[in-house]
Amino acid sequence: MTGPGATAARVGLRTIVCIKQVPKAQELSVDPVTKTLKRVGVPSEINPPDQNALEAALRLREVHGGEVLVLSMGPTSFDESLERAIAMGADRAYLVSDRALGGSDTVPTANTLSAAIHKIGDFDLVLCGEETTDSxxxxxxxxxxGHLGIPQITYCSEIEVADGRVRGTRMIEDGAETWECALPALVTIDFGCNRPRAPTLTGKIRVKRGGLVTHWSAADLGLEPSRIGLRGSPTIVAKVETVQLPDRKGRIFHEEPAVAVALLLDALRNDGVVRA
Ligand SMILES: Cc1cc2nc3c(=O)[nH]c(=O)nc-3n(C[C@H](O)[C@H](O)[C@H](O)COP(=O)(O)OP(=O)(O)OC[C@H]3O[C@@H](n4cnc5c(N)ncnc54)[C@H](O)[C@@H]3O)c2cc1C
Incomplete structure (x- = not known):
């Protein structure tokens, strides 16, 4: 149950968790001039579903042993999130950082991360969040x-590993469904499916001692310049519009409940929110 680059026999499960550093959701705003997301000087965090993916990986390590590695692509400021992930319990981290990767849309992002996973090698499971809060x-x-040629199960709220296979449960409109596939595999994890643990003192000391975050450039991964960054990104942003929300009236009915409800219904009818 090992992925590309498998070496000598090892014990336990080796999971790679892809994490992206994103602006804190409540701080998200669009630059009115450039019409792009404001990222500079905005407090950031590990993308929340990626925190759930990391927690899922740490729980699997508690059951099966092995290693949890975290991987990110982005500027060196992303070290902050990788170090937090180590303080939460991850064993080691990798950051792919290079000016040539700037402007990457999802195609070169997936291409770059899969090249890094291939270079790390010898993995059983790759976990991602279901999606990011910034894109x-x-x-x-x-x-x-797809790039690694391994099976995937998406939008899972529970995962288990047994007998060289991963089983993922995903919530659907009228219940839940469970899918299973052979390792190595990739699973994407639902936001909020578990409670990510806090960093520990031991974890913070491991970070302080250093040496646990490896940096790679595009050249280290042998990435072809035409397949990364802006050049490798087929998405063209033709237009971005920001929506100006109208001010809320904040009207409060102070009458007795029976009267207040009648007044509220009248107001909703007048505004066309409810009919009759
Ligand atoms: C219309 C549009 C235009 C854009 N234009 C630009 C632009 O001009 N310049 C620019 O820099 N960006 C741009 N982006 C953002 C860029 O495409 C994304 O940041 C990047 O490709 C990742 O996509 P996503 O955030 O949607 O990830 P998703 O596919 O939603 O992420 C799923 C999971 O993949 C993993 N993941 C995603 N990204 C990373 C990462 N970097 N490192 C590690 N794991 C990761 C995480 O586990 C995450 O939970 C644009 C996005 C859109 C939708």
Missing amino acids: STGHVGPGIA
Whole structure:
């Protein structure tokens, strides 16, 4: 149950968790001039579903032993999130960082991350979040699985590993369905499916000692310049419009409940929110 680059026999499960650093959701805003997301000087965090993916990986390690590695592509400021992931319990981290990767859409992002996973090698499972809070395409996980030629199960709220296979449960409109496939595989994890643990003092000391985050450039991964960054990105943003929300009236009815409800219904009817 090992992926590309398998070496001598090892014990336990080796999971790679892809994490992206994103601006904190409540701080998200669009630059009115450039019409792009404001990222500079904005407090950031590990993309929330990726925190759930990391927690799922740490729980699998508690059952099966092995290693949890975290991987990210982005500027060196992303080290902050990788170090937090180590403080939460990850064993080691990898950051692919290169100016040539700037402007990557989901195609070169998936291509770059899969090249890094291939270089790490000898893995059983890759976990991603279901999507990010800053671009929310949900393309990257399936793209990585496609590049690596491994099976994938998306939008899982529970995962188990047994007998060289992974089983993932996903919620659907009228219940839940469970899918299973052979390892190595990629699974994307639902936001909020577990409670990510806090960093520990031991974890913070491991970070402080250093040496646990490896940096790779595009050249280290042998990435072809035409397949990365802006040049390798087929998405063209033709137009971005920001929506100006009208001010809320904030009207409060202070009458007795029976009267207040009648007044509220009248107001909703007048505004065309409810009929009759
Ligand atoms: C219309 C549009 C235009 C864009 N234009 C630009 C642009 O001009 N310049 C620019 O820089 N970006 C741009 N982006 C953002 C860029 O495409 C994404 O940041 C990147 O491709 C990842 O896509 P995503 O955030 O939708 O990830 P998703 O596919 O939603 O992410 C799913 C999962 O994949 C993993 N993942 C995703 N990204 C990373 C990462 N970097 N490292 C590690 N794991 C990761 C995480 O586990 C994540 O939960 C644009 C996005 C859109 C939708």
